[in-house]
Amino acid sequence: MLIIDxxxxxxxxxxxxxxxxxxxxxxxxxxVIGPTGAGKSTLLRLINRLIDPxxxxxxxxxxxxxxxxxxxxxxxxxxCAMIAAQFTxxxxxxxxxxVLAGLLAVMPQWRSKAQIFTPRERGLALQALARVxxxxxxxxxxxxxSQAGQRRVAIARALAQRPKLLxxxxxxxxxDRPQATGVMAALRGINRQDGMTVxxxxxxxxxxxxxxDRIIGMRDGRIVFDGAAATLGRKQLCNIYGGVAVDSLHLSxxxxxxxxx
Ligand SMILES: Nc1ncnc2c1ncn2[C@@H]1O[C@H](COP(=O)(O)OP(=O)(O)OP(=O)(O)O)[C@@H](O)[C@H]1O
Ligand SMILES: [Mg+2]
Numbered sequence: 288m289l290i291i292d293x294x295x296x297x298x299x300x301x302x303x304x305x306x307x308x309x310x311x312x313x314x315x316x317x318x319v320i321g322p323t324g325a326g327k328s329t330l331l332r333l334i335n336r337l338i339d340p341x342x343x344x345x346x347x348x349x350x351x352x353x354x355x356x357x358x359x360x361x362x363x364x365x366x367c368a369m370i371a372a373q374f375t376x377x378x379x380x381x382x383x384x385x386v387l388a389g390l391l392a393v394m395p396q397w398r399s400k401a402q403i404f405t406p407r408e409r410g411l412a413l414q415a416l417a418r419v420x421x422x423x424x425x426x427x428x429x430x431x432x433s434q435a436g437q438r439r440v441a442i443a444r445a446l447a448q449r450p451k452l453l454x455x456x457x458x459x460x461x462x463d464r465p466q467a468t469g470v471m472a473a474l475r476g477i478n479r480q481d482g483m484t485v486x487x488x489x490x491x492x493x494x495x496x497x498x499x500d501r502i503i504g505m506r507d508g509r510i511v512f513d514g515a516a517a518t519l520g521r522k523q524l525c526n527i528y529g530g531v532a533v534d535s536l537h538l539s540x541x542x543x544x545x546x547x548x
Contacts, residue, residue, distance in 0.1 A: 288312055289334070289452065289484065294343030296329055303329040305508035306343070313451075314482040316475060318495030318516070321505035322528050327488035330505070331454045334486070335367045336360060347452070367452035368445035378430030382421060382440045385429050386412040389447035415443040418480075419473045435466035439473060446477065453477075455487040459494060467491065471498035492524060 289311040296304040304326045311317055319327045332338045334345060336352060345352040347363075355363050368389070376385045387404050390411070404412075416422045419439040424432055429440055438458055445453055455474070459467040475498055478485050489495040495502055496516040504512030504519070504527035512523045 288348065290344075290346040291330075291334070292344040292346065294330075294333060294345065295341045296326075296333055296338060297341045302341075302508045304333060304340075307505075307508070307510055309503065309510065309513060311484060311486065313484055314478065315501055316478050316485045316499045317487070317501045317503060318492075318499035319486065319488045319503045319505060320490075320492045320495050320527060321511075325505040325527075326508040327505055328456050329508075331369065331456050331486065331488055334452075335364055335369050335454055337369070365448050366450055367454055368448045368450035370441050370445050370453070370455040370458050376429045376437060376441060376444070379428050381426050382416055382429055382432070382443070383409065383412050383425045385440055386415050386444045386447050389415075389444035412443075412447055415446040416440070418446060418477060419443045433466075434461050435470060438462065438466075438470050442470070442473060442477075451484065453483055453485045455485065457488055457490060459489065459491065464491075464494070467494050468497065474498070492519070492527075 291307055291309050291311075294304055294307045295302055307326075307330060319330060321327055329338070333340055334352070336355065340353050343353070347366075350363075352363055377388075387408060390404070390408055413422060413425055416425055419442050421432075421436060421439045421443060424436060424440070429437055432440065441458070442453075442455075445455075453474070458474075459470060462470065471494060474485055474487070477483060487495070487499070489499075492502075496519055499516050502512065502514065502516050502519050503510055504523065506527055511526050512519065514523075
């Protein structure tokens with residue numbers, strides 16, 4: 288269970304995340320939605336301690352993550368893998384080598400510096416690629432893969448870390464709807480098999496509703512909606528995005544059915 292308790296992060300006088308509280312049971316798939324600047328990325332970055340909170344607590348299985356430092360902090364970062372918005376894959380290296388980079392955080396320093404991998408580690412990397420349907424591309428440089436293929440490799444790299452918690456910041460940016468749905472289906476499949484908790488910041492509420500158990504709607508750093516995807520209707524979306532913005536979101540007919548219910 289991940290518990291976020293009254294969490295705030297200020298940049299100057301402005302709070303990017305403003306007194307956020309939520310509890311995420313292990314194994315849940317949570318979609319964080321909201322307009323640009325709502326605080327979605329900041330919330331994810333706080334959870335894996337890429338940035339420090341100004342106030343509040345982050346508890347994972349009763350450990351106060353906000354207070355960790357040194358080795359314990361590094362261990363936490365490898366337990367909650369982050370797939371960032373700007374994918375940090377290295378284009379000229381093969382998919383396998385990129386996935387192996389996910390192991391660097393959890394291997395002895397002398398080996399990570401020399402980038403020496405054991406056959407077992409190479410096997411784990413191939414397994415991770417297979418789980419996202421990319422084993423056929425193991426030897427190809429990442430730069431020649433499609434956008435969607437690159438996202439899948441980024442997920443495989445996170446999986447190689449064997450995290451408890453997978454954080455994905457805008458993992459679908461630049462993908463069309465079928466590609467986005469495919470990448471989310473791969474994440475969902477992993478969640479079902481491993482029971483890994485997944486928290487994704489998503490810019491398309493329609494995809495979020497289809498793929499997530501629970502939706503957190505943020506606006507101006509605060510949570511303005513927290514509920515099952517099936518209970519998110521037009522009224523709630525207007526509250527999150529504002530009325531005019533909702534009309535430009537091209538939401539599916541399903542949403543109208545939900546809001547009419
Ligand atoms: N390092 C920083 N320094 C100063 N302000 C920041 C920093 N990071 C984020 N902010 C501010 O915090 C607020 C929330 O930003 P954040 O990136 O979390 O929003 P977001 O919901 O992820 O937006 P987007 O949908 O565009 O990715 C914004 O007003 C942003 O300008
Ligand atoms: Mg963001």
